[in-house]
Amino acid sequence: xxxxxxxxxxxxxxxxxxxxxxxxxxxxxxxxxxxxxxxxxxxxxxxxxxxxxxxxxxxxxxxxxxxxxxxxxxxxxxxxxxxxxxxxxxxxxxxxxxxxxxxxxxxxxxxxxxxxxxxxxxxxxxxxxxxxxxxxxxxxxxxxxxxxxxxxxxxxxxxxxxxxxxxxxxxxxxxxxxxxxxxxxxxxxxxxxxxxxxxxxxxxxxxxxxxxxxxxxxxxxxxxxxxxxxxxxxxxxxxxxxxxxxxxxxxxxxxxxxxxxxxxxxxxxxxxxxxxxxxxxxxxxxxxxxxxxxxxxxxxxxxxxxxxxxxxxxxxxxxxxxxxxxxxxxxxxxxxxxxxxxxxxxxxxxxxxxxxxxxxxxxxxxxxxxxxxxxxxxxxxxxxxxxxxxxxxxxxxxxxxxxxxx
Numbered sequence: 001x002x003x004x005x006x007x008x009x010x011x012x013x014x015x016x017x018x019x020x021x022x023x024x025x026x027x028x029x030x031x032x033x034x035x036x037x038x039x040x041x042x043x044x045x046x047x048x049x050x051x052x053x054x055x056x057x058x059x060x061x062x063x064x065x066x067x068x069x070x071x072x073x074x075x076x077x078x079x080x081x082x083x084x085x086x087x088x089x090x091x092x093x094x095x096x097x098x099x100x101x102x103x104x105x106x107x108x109x110x111x112x113x114x115x116x117x118x119x120x121x122x123x124x125x126x127x128x129x130x131x132x133x134x135x136x137x138x139x140x141x142x143x144x145x146x147x148x149x150x151x152x153x154x155x156x157x158x159x160x161x162x163x164x165x166x167x168x169x170x171x172x173x174x175x176x177x178x179x180x181x182x183x184x185x186x187x188x189x190x191x192x193x194x195x196x197x198x199x200x201x202x203x204x205x206x207x208x209x210x211x212x213x214x215x216x217x218x219x220x221x222x223x224x225x226x227x228x229x230x231x232x233x234x235x236x237x238x239x240x241x242x243x244x245x246x247x248x249x250x251x252x253x254x255x256x257x258x259x260x261x262x263x264x265x266x267x268x269x270x271x272x273x274x275x276x277x278x279x280x281x282x283x284x285x286x287x288x289x290x291x292x293x294x295x296x297x298x299x300x301x302x303x304x305x306x307x308x309x310x311x312x313x314x315x316x317x318x319x320x321x322x323x324x325x326x327x328x329x330x331x332x333x334x335x336x337x338x339x340x341x342x343x344x345x346x347x348x349x350x351x352x353x354x355x356x357x358x359x360x361x362x363x364x365x366x367x368x369x370x371x372x373x374x375x376x377x378x379x380x381x382x383x384x385x386x387x388x389x390x391x392x393x394x395x396x397x398x399x400x401x402x403x404x405x406x
Contacts, residue, residue, distance in 0.1 A: 001031045001403050004102035006112035008038045009047075010054060012242025012270070013316035014108045017134045020205035021106055024396035031403065034100050038112045041093035055243065058334055066335030073140050082141050086114035094119070104128045104399065110141035117144035128402065132395070133157070134204055135315035136348075137340035140164045147197050151395055153315065153388075154348060155201040165197070202395055203388025204319035209300040211389040216304060216325065216379050223305030227291055229264050234368040234375075237266045237306035237326075241314050242295065244272025246331060248279060251310065252290065254357035255364060263368055265290045266302055300324060307375050308367050310360065313338030318345055319391075325383025327375075329354055329363050349386045 003025055007018040018035055025033045039047035057065050072078040089111065097119060105127060107113040113131050120127045131142055132151045138160040142150075150161055224233050236255070240246030248267050256265070267290065269276040276294045283290040296302070303309060303324040311317050313333030318341060321328045330353040333342045345351040354360040370378075 001103045002101065003031055003033045003104045003106065003399065004036055004097075004100050005033065006036045006038060006105060006107045006109070006116065008109040008111050009051065010109065011314060013134050013314045016207065016242070016316045017108045017132055017205045018106075020207045020392040021108075021132065021395060023208050024205075024392040025399060028396055028400050028403070031399075034102070036096065036100070036112075038089065038093070038109070038115065041089050041096065058245070062335050069139075069336035078141075082110075082114055083118075086111065086118055090115050090118050090122075094123075102127065104130070104402065106130045106132055106395075108132045108134055110139060113142055113147065114144050117146045120146040130395075132205060133315075135337045135341055136318065136344040137337055138164065139337065149198040149200060151391075152199055152201045153204045153319065154344070156344075156348065158199045158201065161197070161199055200394075200398065202398075203391030204315055205392035205395065206316065206320050206323050206389055207300075208392075209297065210303075210320050210323040211393070212300070213383075213389075214301075214304055216383070217376050219301060219304040220307075220376065223302070227264070230262065232262070232372050234263045234308075235266060235306045236263060236364060237268070237302055237309045239268045239299070239303075239309060239311045239317060239321075240270060240272070240275075241312055241317055242270045244268075244270040244275045245334070246310070246312050248275060249282070251331065251357055251360065252279070252282060255361055256289070258358075258361035259364055259368070261289070263289070263364065266293070266306065267291070268293045268296060268299060268302065271295050307379075308364060313341040315341050318351075319388065322349065323383070323387040323389040325379040325381070325387060327367060327379065327382070328352065329360065331355075331360060349382075 005018045005021050007014040009015055022033055022035055025031060093115060105116050107116060107129070116127070116129050120129055128148050129146055130149045130151060131147050133142060133153060136153045136157070138157055143161065143164045152158065221231065223235060224231055229235070238246060238248050238251060240248060248269065252265060252267065267279050269279060269292065271294070273294065276292060279292040283292050299320070303321060303326050307327065308329065309321050309326040310329045310331050311321060313330045315337065318328065328351045330342045330351060332355050333339050333353070342353050346353060352363055354363060
């Protein structure tokens, strides 16, 4: 069985989830796993231009992104644009798809989902298509005809799938009745699905490093020993995703001014080299209360060994924190899916959020006031209650059973 995992490099989370899936799926017998990137369907300079524009909009004018996100999620007219884009990309990427000739496709982003929905309808009705939702919300562009299964972060998201699916079906029927038309052969129009697909609430896939159930107390001791910090030091970790989108300079400046000497900081700037240099300038000498990393494979150890994680509202970043049992504070989430993620995890998991550094400092002081033993106990409880580190493995086991009936 040949499995194709498709993602898009819009934010690092979709790719991280795809990597987690690949790690688990390649362990199966009698399968071949291929990863694909939808941006490879068109010239690389266009992809770079799109990503630079996307990042500038998020940094300079996030309200514009918020408007487009709401329009795409609520306005049925946006589906025409979605389908036009997907039709064009299918024409550009069809040669790649037919060269790979997958039996199973897993998509971690709305665009490849739409492309393979069209491909399945036009050329390969026997293709099995699964969508891995990498947020704690479901955008309507993910809901396409021909999807065989959705893999969700939480059981409570089933309602969003059902609501969009039923609304799509109702509008499809209403529009066709107005035009005096009968439903077409597959019961869909414009890629709208007419039946609720299967949903599996396995969690958001995280990489294998986050699946290792390290002893929390030992991880705390190791981190403090590594940096020469006191055994009872309170460690705050700042993570801004792969692009280092969290405004760490301003956050650290305020927190280091407003907190006591027993609070220490670790900042992970991801691939943002400029941010890393600026933070290293803040860090000072070898005995500094601040340690700085770029992109690191040690993120799971840093999360497990920290007392508090300040992060943005990306779905995969939150899933990684939950897998480690981290005490999470979401700072100033971006509009769209990050704000929706924040609302969900606040209500479902008791995650805290802050929109200014003064509130952030207040939360940090409260957390640092807990006795060390209580911090360890609470982290173990959170990891047991909310962590889903086995998500990618469960999808692999599902695929193995799928293999037996294909």
